[in-house]
Structure formats: structure tokens, C-alpha cells
Amino acid sequence: xxxxxxxxxxxxxxxxxxxxxxxxxxxxxxxxxxxxxxxxxxxxxxxxxxxxxxxxxxxxxxxxxxxxxxxxxxxxxxxxxxxxxxxxxxxxxxxxxxxxxxxxxxxxxx
Amino acid sequence: xxxxxxxxxxxxxxxxxxxxxxxxxxxxxxxxxxxxxxxxxxxxxxxxxxxxxxxxxxxxxxxxxxxxxxxxxxxxxxxxxxxxxxxxxxxxxxxxxxxxxxxxxxxxxxxxx
Numbered sequence: 001x002x003x004x005x006x007x008x009x010x011x012x013x014x015x016x017x018x019x020x021x022x023x024x025x026x027x028x029x030x031x032x033x034x035x036x037x038x039x040x041x042x043x044x045x046x047x048x049x050x051x052x053x054x055x056x057x058x059x060x061x062x063x064x065x066x067x068x069x070x071x072x073x074x075x076x077x078x079x080x081x082x083x084x085x086x087x088x089x090x091x092x093x094x095x096x097x098x099x100x101x102x103x104x105x106x107x108x109x110x
Numbered sequence: 111x112x113x114x115x116x117x118x119x120x121x122x123x124x125x126x127x128x129x130x131x132x133x134x135x136x137x138x139x140x141x142x143x144x145x146x147x148x149x150x151x152x153x154x155x156x157x158x159x160x161x162x163x164x165x166x167x168x169x170x171x172x173x174x175x176x177x178x179x180x181x182x183x184x185x186x187x188x189x190x191x192x193x194x195x196x197x198x199x200x201x202x203x204x205x206x207x208x209x210x211x212x213x214x215x216x217x218x219x220x221x222x223x
Binding site: 030031033035041042043044045048050086088090097098100101102103 | 143150151152153154155158168200202209210211212213214215216217
């Protein structure tokens with residue numbers, strides 16, 4: 001079993017829909033990273049969080065440390081949100097090493 | 111700031127050839143790492159470094175060498191390329207200490223025939 005599990009693996013939505021991507025992890029962590037990768041593109045950081053909730057534009061990330069779970073929400077989704085979303089965790093040993101989920105492929109149709 | 115840069119963007123090698131993937135950052139980050147990304151496997155750590163002169167192995171180090179002679183540069187060497195090394199390679203960097211956001215390079219797409 002992977003230490004970081006994402007669901008769903010694939011997601012198709014209509015433009016305007018509210019989207020939720022989930023991330024569960026089984027290890028102790030010091031922080032969690034949400035990353036975005038467009039097709040054929042590089043990887044960019046969306047959020048890094050260790051507690052509570054962060055918001056940036058239409059994106060919201062939450063984390064529940066007790067339940068070892070994080071969610072990424074996209075409000076009013078748009079075709080340009082189509083990408084792979086990757087959850088990654090920093091282990092509690094603070095070495096800087098990340099443990100990655102498998103990614104969620106999102107397609108938003110116009 | 112150029113951020114994290116990688117060269118080349120694309121490379122085709124024949125089995126047995128050697129090459130070096132270059133990675134550089136201009137943010138004075140101590141921590142640098144190399145990942146490979148394969149379909150269905152996610153990102154896997156190859157090697158990492160917490161500062162000049164210090165490197166360590168990650169999850170999938172076999173077939174790869176690294177060195178860190180300066181803070182800025184972290185090259186990845188393939189000594190004898192194999193088809194199993196066909197992948198997309200990403201370099202990343204961050205500050206060390208409390209978890210800091212990692213910055214990724216644009217990637218190098220390598221094909222070994």
C-alpha cells in the first residue's frame with residue numbers, strides 16, 4: 001500500500017463545477033504539498049500546509065492532521081484547470097524528502 | 111531569478127551511452143534533488159543533496175551518479191544508459207530546515223533505445 005494515496009485517479013468535470021481531490025497518508029508528516037502539472041509541462045507548487053486551510057484564488061486546500069487527510073478544492077472550474085494534481089508529504093524527520101501520491105488527472109470540459 | 115533550470119529538455123540515447131543531465135538553481139537553496147516520473151509510478155526520488163559536498167541516495171539510485179561541488183549545480187550522470195531509464199527527469203530545490211516549498215525545474219525527457 002502506498003504511503004500517500006490520492007482519489008480519484010481520474011476526474012472529468014464540466015466547466016463551472018466544484019471539484020474535490022482527496023489525499024490520505026499513512027506516515028507522520030511535517031507538511032503537505034499540493035502540486036500541479038499541465039500536460040507535457042513542468043511541476044508547480046500550489047500550496048504547502050501543515051494545518052488548517054489555505055486559499056489562493058479559486059483553489060482551496062485543507063488538511064486534517066488527526067485524520068491524516070487533505071483535500072484540494074477547485075471552485076468554478078475552468079478548462080485551463082485541466083492538469084495532473086499531485087499530493088506530496090514531507091516526512092516528520094524534516095529531511096526535505098517528499099513522498100508523492102500517484103496524482104489525479106483532471107479534465108474540465110467546456 | 112531564473113529559478114531551477116534543466117538542460118537538455120529532450121535527449122535520445124542509445125543503450126550503453128553515457129550522459130549528464132544538468133540542473134542549476136540561483137536561489138541559494140541548500141536542498142536539491144532528482145526525481146524520475148514514469149506513467150503509473152508517480153515521482154520517485156533518485157538522489158538528493160542537503161548542501162555542497164553532501165549527497166545521498168533516494169528510492170531508485172541504481173544506474174545514476176550525482177555530485178554537488180557547488181550550491182548552485184547538481185548534475186545527474188547516467189554512466190551506461192539502459193531502456194529502463196527512459197523517463198522524464200525533474201530536478202527540484204528548496205531551503206532546508208522546517209519544510210519549505212520545493213521548486214521544480216521544467217524537466218528533461220530522456221529516451222533510451
